[in-house]
Amino acid sequence: MLNSEKIRLMTRLTVYEEGLGVKDGRTAEYFRNDYILFGLVGSFVAGSLAWGVCAAVYCGYFFENIFFSVYENSLGTYLRLAVTSYAVFILIFLLVTLLVFYRRSAAFARRRGMYQQDLEALTEICDREIGIKEKDAV
Amino acid sequence: MNSSSGIYVFRENLIQFYKRQEFLLLSLFRFAVCLSVLLLLRSHLGIHIAGGSALNSTLLNVIIALVCSMLPLGFSAGIIALVLVLNLYKLSLEAAAIGAAMILVCLLVYFRFSPRDTIILLLMPVAYAVNLHYLIPILAGLVFGPGAAVPVVFGLLFTKYVLLVEGNLPSLAVPEGAAVIAGERIITNFRGLVDGMTNDRPMIILAAILAVTVIVVCFIRRLAIVNAWMIAITAGCIIELIGLLIGDMRYGTGINLANVFVGIVFSFVLAQIVRFFIFNVDYLRIENVQFEDEDYYYYVKAVPKVMVYTSDLAEIDEFDPEYETPAEEADIDVNEG
DSSP states (O other): OOOHHHHHHHHHHHHHHHTHHHHHHHHTTSOHHHHHHHHHHHHHHHHHHHHHHHHHHHHHHTHHHHHHHHHTTOOHHHHHHHHHHHHHHHHHHHHHHHHHHHHHHHHHHHHHHHHHHHHHHHHHHHHHHHHHHHHHHO | OOHHHHHHHHHHHHHHHHHHTHHHHHHHHHHHHHHHHHHHHHHHTGGGSTTOOGGGOHHHHHHHHHHHHHSOHHHHHHHHHHHHHHHHHHHOHHHHHHHHHHHHHHHHHTTTTOGGGHHHHHHHHHHHHTTOTTHHHHHHHHHSOGGGHHHHHHHHHHHHHHHHHHHTHHHHSOOTTOOSOOHHHHHHHHHHHHHHHHTOHHHHHHHHHHHHHHHHHHHHHTSSSTTHHHHHHHHHHHHHHHHHHHHHHHHOOOOOHHHHHHHHHHHHHHHHHHHHHHOOBOGGGOEEEEEEOSSOEEEEEEOOBOOOOHHHHHHHHTOOTTOOOHHHHTTOOTTOO
8 A cells, every 4th residue: 555654755855855955965065164164265266356357347447547656656545445445345255155155054954954854754664664564474 | 617716727727737848848938038138139239240240140049049948047148148248349349348347246246156046137138128127126036035136236237238338339439440449449438338337327226226126025025924925016016116206306317207107017917927826825714823842832824825626626617416425425424523
């Protein structure tokens, strides 16, 4: 006879394994702190590049002023602006990254926990079925 | 069968059809969106390229859209971004540089976190072309999170940038007989385009309103209140309308009120249709449940979905008043304990 509880569990497990489980599988390769750290390193590189692009556009826009500042050896204002804007941008960007990756890892842990629970319930049902079959065979 | 259940049957049939043909329908949708964006790029930029361009070929655009329909949306957006930069490059080096910078910033800052929101970025120019860009932030708020405000704003920026380049083409074009590209002209064009974007007050106000709409719609949609989705859609439309009116009165953005009104009304209707298909619940049958375990008390409000089983309905349609259930036939009292 079909066991509806077993079918329900197997369906839920399959849906997870073929959906979010694929992504979670990659996340599971890391420890939680490593996962967040890699996210921060990636964001640092991406953020620096993005800031660089914005800085290039700014330089293009104020090309003449910057050019004359270089010529007059008075780049101080621009350098201060560059360092301050970079620090503020990177700090905010890393903070957002930390928040996003922390929430993601928490959601991952919750999903994994539920998956584990379902898996244990399924194992229990299977063990029970095997026990009944063995008893019948005896 | 009354008319309201007829609608539910139609909805169920459509959902079942979608489930059966999901892969094909999604590919078709991606194809349609990508082709629309490519054709829009052609009509706004491609046709202005002196001496024509291979990218103007309809066949090539169809092939690119076909390829995009088979790829994940992130890759499709990448291909379309490449086409955009190529088109801009053929028109003006400065325009291409700014376009590439915008795409890079968008890619590095936002899509690193949420690549699935790419669809919003692709839908925005298409919706803008048909005056339905008011719909996108409402849908983004309903379906995605508050973070979807970023692709909505970027989508609007890209759209406006393409229109700005198209509008500035006479000044961007290399003058007849100019042998080399003069540095001064490049700087002037570059500044003109940056100024065009940063001083475009209507665009900035519209972007701010659309971003606020996404956040408000998302916030209301998540509230545990009756008709949350309906209220969220209505609130989104009202915010857009009032925001644009205030923007016009305060900053003189010069909006076409009739266009805005028609766009928002159509957006409201379309958002309701989307709501009907993805979130259709029966608030009259709300159930409040309370239970406890070792650690917590649970207060649960369960709102049932409107479910109609087409085969059951067919049976109800042919209802036989003389029909007796097996229990009735056997004269069994079903209420007996």
